[in-house]
Amino acid sequence: MTGWLGGIAMGFETRLTDELIARYQKSGxxxxxxxxxxxxxxxxxxxxxxxxxxxxxxxxxxxxxxRVDRVAAGLGALGIEAGDVVTIQLPNWAExxxxxxxxxxxxxxxxxxxPDFRSREVxxxxxxxxxxxFVCPASxxxxxxxRMIGELRAGLPDLKTVCVLGAAPGLSTPGLVSLDAxxxxxxxxxPRGAGQGANDVMRMxxxxxxxxxxxxxxxxxxxxxxxxxxxxxxxxVTEDEVFLVYLPLxxxxxxxxxxxxxxxxxxxxxxxxxxxxxALELIQRERVTYIPTAPASIIAMLNEPELGRFDxxxxxxxxxxxxxxxxxTIREFRTRMRGHLIELYGMLETGFHTYTRFSDNxxxxxxxxxxxxxxxGLRLIxxxxxxxxxxxxxxxxxxxxxxxxxxxxxxxxxxxxxTADGWFRTGDLGQFDPAGNVRIxxxxxxMINRGGKKFFPREIEEILYAHPKILHAAIVGVPDxxxxxxxxxxxxxxxxxxxxxxxxxxxxxxxVATYKLPETIEVFDELPFTPTGKIQRHVLVRRVLERRERxxx
Numbered sequence: 001m002t003g004w005l006g007g008i009a010m011g012f013e014t015r016l017t018d019e020l021i022a023r024y025q026k027s028g029x030x031x032x033x034x035x036x037x038x039x040x041x042x043x044x045x046x047x048x049x050x051x052x053x054x055x056x057x058x059x060x061x062x063x064x065x066x067r068v069d070r071v072a073a074g075l076g077a078l079g080i081e082a083g084d085v086v087t088i089q090l091p092n093w094a095e096x097x098x099x100x101x102x103x104x105x106x107x108x109x110x111x112x113x114x115p116d117f118r119s120r121e122v123x124x125x126x127x128x129x130x131x132x133x134f135v136c137p138a139s140x141x142x143x144x145x146x147r148m149i150g151e152l153r154a155g156l157p158d159l160k161t162v163c164v165l166g167a168a169p170g171l172s173t174p175g176l177v178s179l180d181a182x183x184x185x186x187x188x189x190x191p192r193g194a195g196q197g198a199n200d201v202m203r204m205x206x207x208x209x210x211x212x213x214x215x216x217x218x219x220x221x222x223x224x225x226x227x228x229x230x231x232x233x234x235x236x237v238t239e240d241e242v243f244l245v246y247l248p249l250x251x252x253x254x255x256x257x258x259x260x261x262x263x264x265x266x267x268x269x270x271x272x273x274x275x276x277x278x279a280l281e282l283i284q285r286e287r288v289t290y291i292p293t294a295p296a297s298i299i300a301m302l303n304e305p306e307l308g309r310f311d312x313x314x315x316x317x318x319x320x321x322x323x324x325x326x327x328x329t330i331r332e333f334r335t336r337m338r339g340h341l342i343e344l345y346g347m348l349e350t351g352f353h354t355y356t357r358f359s360d361n362x363x364x365x366x367x368x369x370x371x372x373x374x375x376x377g378l379r380l381i382x383x384x385x386x387x388x389x390x391x392x393x394x395x396x397x398x399x400x401x402x403x404x405x406x407x408x409x410x411x412x413x414x415x416x417x418x419t420a421d422g423w424f425r426t427g428d429l430g431q432f433d434p435a436g437n438v439r440i441x442x443x444x445x446x447m448i449n450r451g452g453k454k455f456f457p458r459e460i461e462e463i464l465y466a467h468p469k470i471l472h473a474a475i476v477g478v479p480d481x482x483x484x485x486x487x488x489x490x491x492x493x494x495x496x497x498x499x500x501x502x503x504x505x506x507x508x509x510x511x512v513a514t515y516k517l518p519e520t521i522e523v524f525d526e527l528p529f530t531p532t533g534k535i536q537r538h539v540l541v542r543r544v545l546e547r548r549e550r551x552x553x
Contacts (some may be wrong), residue, residue: 011406054093067183068098086103089122154535207347219404219405256351283315294320350426385397
């Protein structure tokens with residue numbers, strides 16, 4: 001098999017081939033089932049079982065399917081049909097599930113984005129994906145989404161519908177539709193003849209690319225369900241599970257956790273803004289058993305002054321990923337909290353790739369991300385795509401049923417990041433320990449990973465180069481014990497100019513997500529460039545740390 005053999009699924013060019021489909025069907029990882037089939041089965045068997053808990057609301061499986069049908073009918077009446085892309089920018093509210101799951105009924109493709117994204121990112125993603133509809137809240141955390149999309153809309157010719165949740169009663173703005181009204185329409189009828197097959201493209205999500213522009217990653221039901229099914233099996237998930245989901249549903253891991261819950265017929269408890277006390281209260285009140293999380297959130301809960309007064313005895317599994325978890329944090333968790341701590345490595349493109357297991361000796365695997373998931377392959381390769389010697393560092397390459405179907409409209413990335421024999425190059429550097437566990441040792445990419453939220457610095461730097469006071473700018477990730485990395489802006493001001501952090505943040509904050517904003521600023525007379533003009537970021541990080549280690553004065 002060559003690395004990129006194009007096929008067409010729902011009008012999208014993918015790497016699907018008859019050979020690939022037959023291979024994963026034979027292994028048992030792919031089948032004919034779609035997510036909608038699973039949801040219908042769960043609702044039929046247990047219509048009164050609670051599926052989602054959200055801000056005090058309790059939604060049963062029966063109610064969930066009813067609301068999914070109403071949204072599907074409403075969007076269908078608005079002209080959304082098979083192959084259309086619908087971008088969803090909703091917080092961790094039940095309505096995210098209603099909209100996302102409804103799109104399968106129409107044969108449409110769900111494109112999920114995080115609620116933190118702002119005008120620059122949203123404009124690019126809506127334009128590139130050729131989205132036909134955009135679903136957003138009226139406001140969340142004080143941000144006016146209706147105003148944002150109103151300012152962008154004239155430049156988005158493909159966008160036909162904007163669907164708003166929580167809009168003021170009597171919404172009458174042309175082109176804006178109330179999601180609340182769709183949910184209340186009991187007489188709506190879902191169009192017949194739509195739906196999707198298991199190998200059709202059903203979702204898209206964007207991740208930063210090496211140029212700073214996000215890349216659209218496409219997945220089918222089979223690539224999505226296979227990774228959730230395997231992790232559920234390995235984590236012994238049952239219908240009695242209670243998942244706490246504060247990871248954003250608009251990002252990959254939060255969404256996959258919601259899918260895991262429905263696949264098991266279990267319950268998902270949603271939290272739209274993480275806070276350590278809020279999370280601990282929900283664990284106690286809802287008897288939460290399973291939490292996927294970034295290390296920063298574990299650290300925040302461990303630092304909650306009243307941690308000891310919360311009953312956490314229900315916790316069974318806590319999975320940490322998105323950033324390396326400090327060994328000290330892992331040991332403190334085992335001392336002060338409950339549940340089995342699992343370390344996981346994965347990404348939007350591959351699904352859940354490696355993780356530690358219940359049967360592991362905790363001390364032996366601490367600092368590793370365990371072994372590869374069932375059905376997936378993992379190699380460590382060099383620049384020539386050859387396997388590195390045992391014990392050496394190499395780029396992690398993935399192959400298997402949960403690997404994505406390709407980058408949408410990006411043949412260059414597909415050619416570069418899939419090897420000749422079909423393995424996906426992750427850009428992360430790894431190493432096997434003597435027992436075969438994977439240790440993440442670094443990354444080839446320049447991506448900054450702030451508390452599990454990742455971005456490329458060039459995206460922000462391109463904006464800053466338009467600032468009248470800035471001559472040169474570089475954003476680097478400086479090591480931080482809680483978040484893994486924090487954003488440090490290193491600048492050379494224009495002659496005679498002084499620059500303060502607050503004015504840079506004010507310049508950026510309307511256009512980019514908050515986690516991409518600089519948190520500290522360092523002013524330099526010169527930056528370390530290579531002869532070809534590339535910033536040596538590792539050198540720059542070292543210089544920042546050296547400055548901070550110097551005695552004051």
